[in-house]
Amino acid sequence: MVYLDNAATTPVHPTVVQVIQDALINDFGNPSSTYRIGKSVKHALIQARKQLAELLNVSETDVYFTSGATEANNWAIIAQANKSREFGEGHHIVTTAIEHPSVTNVTKYLETQGFDVTYIQPNEEGEITVQQFLEATTDKTIGWIAMAVNNEVGSILPVQELGEAAYEQKLWFHVDTVQALGHLELDYQALKCTSFVGSAHKFNGPKGIGFLVYRTYQEHNHLEPLLHGGGQEGKMRSGTENVPYILGMVKALELAKKDITSNFEKFEELQAYLLTSLDSIGISYEINGDQKNRVPYINNLWFNGNIASQMLIKMDLDGVYISAGSACSAGSLTESEILKAYYPNQSERWSQSLRISFGYQTTKADIDQFIHTLEKITKGKIDLWHSNK
Template sequence: MRQVYLDYSATTPVKREVLDEMIPYFCEKFGNPSSLYQYGEDAAAAINKARNQVARLIGAGDREVIFTSCGSEADNWALIGTAHSLRKKGRGNHIITTQIEHHAILHTCKALEKEGFEVTYLGVKPDGRIDPEELKQAITDKTILISVMFVNNEMGAIQPIREAAAIARERDILFHTDAVQALGNVPIDVKELGIDMMSMSAHKIYGPKGIGALYIRKGVVLPGFIHGGAQEFGKRAGTESVPNMVGFGKAAELAMEQLTDHIERLTSLRDYFIQEVTEKISNVYINGGMEHRHPGNANLTFDFIEGEALLLYLNLNGISVSTGSACSSKSLVPSHVLAALGIPVERIHGSLRFSIGDFTTKEDIDYTVECLVKVVATLREISSVSGEKGW
């Protein structure tokens, strides 16, 4: 059976070049970077190189990139660290974010609300993007942080980050963005965009799992998140995961070299996929706008069927897709992202996220469309509403 992976927004395979770069640091170059002898110096040099590679991808300085265990940790650190630090200084207790954030942001905000912080959750327009004017109206004299994700993980909307960051800067408010889905998929220059803090993760750009990073602009004072040793400039204690850091660095280097071709190729395959599906299957809807969208994202609603059933049938045909975020895909709770778009619950349940990546081929797309045509027809025939024959 043909195997087709179309869930690159959930995770990506480690590229061979990345793995080859990592392997020596498991065995031959296994030293602790804090040690003063050669083994330690070799490991420390590898970390410095990796930090530079990640920094170059986003237009940052080396010392502005702090490695973490994942994007979720980076999100938690940015929000919790900022909130506690600025409230203690008497700056305020109000945070602004959006309704469509990853749960690493939303759950952290809910936890902060229990501590007495006030949080405003901005809605989005039908295309999945926030309205900068609504952001302006939400600011109060107690606002200390604005956090708007760069690219939505479910329906791929690219947010107006430059405008949002500028609004924050005008009011002397710190601006954070979760760029886990954006990194390596859209051009990012943190200086040009005016970003103060930005979360990243390696496993979305063909690097290893278990390693992420938080960009902290020079001049932004964020308290340390893990206490102990002096690692990561004294901000995050713990013996460094050198192989993972090296892998992140190499993945970032490749992403930077291949960014233009990567975007063009994914956009072409995505548009071809959407065209084929919408021409060959009736009552299919694209969730979110197409103008400002992740190049590999196609979030589609198939009327009159359940997305979970469609996912399982596709899996039986060797095709891997998702009903939404990998962090909530095992839950039957309707997607909070699609709900924020105003999509009815019954249509949300018929939605799937197809995300295309570097190893996706046109043959993969053709096979997926062929299977979709058959499976959708079968499921609609046995659907409880099939008697309507509205398709």
Template sequence: MKDNIYLDNNSTTPIEPRVLDAMLPFLRENFANSNSAHHFGQAVNHKVKMARMQIAGFINAEHNEVIFTSGATESINIAIKGVAQNYSNRGKHIVTISTEHKAVLDTCKDLEGKGFTITYLPVLEDGLVNLADFDSAIRADTILVCVMYVNNETGVIQPIKEMASLVHAKGAAIMVDATQAVGKIDVDVDELNIDLLCFSGHKMYAPKGIGVLYVRKGANKIKLTPQMHGGGHEGGLRSGTLNVPGIVALAKACEIAEEEMKDNEKVIGDLRDRLENELLKLPNCSLNGSAVNRIYNTTNICFSGHDANVWIGRMRNISVSNGSACSSAIVEPSHVLKAMKLTDEDAFASLRFSLGKYNTGENIDTVIEKIRELTQSS
């Protein structure tokens, strides 16, 4: 692994050493169940409370608005299905975007089979939603709108604050998949006026198996019908013994992200731009998605006339992607790129490079040289 160049950080990230150090005691000596009544358990429960406050503060939420899950996919399922069941007497219409993660799209497809109507909004060629079309899609019977903050394949950033205002003006709720945003850019649920928000630890240098569902409380609180039963943990929304090591690790990852976010944006952004600028000099290459409204660590490039899967197989020490890791076992063109009007051929010819804080200028130069070689030999 030492010689591997990893440019697939939107898929998952390595655990930060300080995050690992924070969680290890809760795998060894501090292993008690945080819901146990004895002193051992209550000492661990105190650490969970402190971690919950740390994570809540990171997104400017209240501690009782943070629900711990196994990851963003579970959070998304709890949120969408929970709203659908609890508010079905108001309406059975949900709006989402055609470029959402499969966790959202497949959950919506499941609800279609249960009598709900789903509007899958198209995007423009740059991956952004037309706000006029977005506003028009929200109806009197719309109960929920689901929007991904930062697209996992292209890095395109949707105007969430403006969208939330339009959603609330029509009396619906908005759920935001912020998996690719939290830890990279400032996410303030209060300022953005979000009702529900989901993210995962393993996208921000914490371990796999820990995630968060933010559920707004207060005057405009959102009520969800629980999808799991068995103990009433997490306010009744997510029964099961808490993943204490993961919770503590995620809190530490949030602390580190808050300290490093601005520096990461500059350093990683410069590396991404260096990679992108050189690759776009190659013949028949083009950028997929907006060049302006996107996250700083991601570039998705079409190498027209080439097969990205073949290239991935030939770059044995370089990890890149040609789509979402959650769909990588399926040999079909990216639904995100197809929604942005790319042909099947160009979708199959596209590579996503998603950088992280452990990448170096030397890594980038090596990748540029390797891609140059591949364009000449294939």
């Protein structure tokens, strides 16, 4: 098996598996219980929140555990939008046209609730700029939204600069940092955003656990409860905390941050190897997205004349697992909205591009197998029903 779809999800690190297993066996108590085994788990939860805050260089009082980034994006954006409108600050939001569906579908929902949303398109160089956000801002604008790293093409957005500008404009600023956490160095304390999110399964942690960091920039724009019940998470998100997975997530981020520099260098080497290998066998391709500002661990390539859906099936038959874009559409494979935003006049790119994304476990041998399979596909040596390994 060759797994090159780490932007969709990552394998859980063996050390993280052990942490989760130990907690499931030994720390099974309810952290809200008053007896010793409950108090012991409560202490572990408190320490995990403190450690996560230290890893992110933020205040532990600003950290809320969630089921993942989708929940956290929904919670933060809707809360800030509603509070701003409630206090008469306006009803206009500026975001990008290349956000993850867990952001884009939230802003589309807000449009049905009377909010106006401007979607910034990448410019001719594939960039999203601060100037574009400023030009779209009006006296009715209440907040900005931008992701740190695009999940389909790997473009890096200028969230540090956007945060500075949003702060000067007295706007809330939400950042989806899912594809940056554990892979790209960011100073989250210096990042002038009011909220950002993470999801453990993107950095070799378990699925179903994530977090929201929410920093109130104005006294009235505080976070409202997402779920009502027992009052967990500072009465902001009720429900018994998933302590084993929380501990696993924190351990996963600790491991990722420890190796972040060496892994990034490895990803740069693998990216160069991938592109050089494609060039060496004469397979024609073009890189999608921002050509200058992009991470090395997400590579979206256009293979002109080859339908992505058919290539994925043939790759699967040969034991190679990649994708054609976001994996968050309930298993459906449709034309990429992200590529439509980047290339509105090149419709062939939308359905002829593949995403190859690396993880800490990726090797050059994995890329060799991908290249070998791709060469067989482009030369018609793999049909849809039989694998010719």
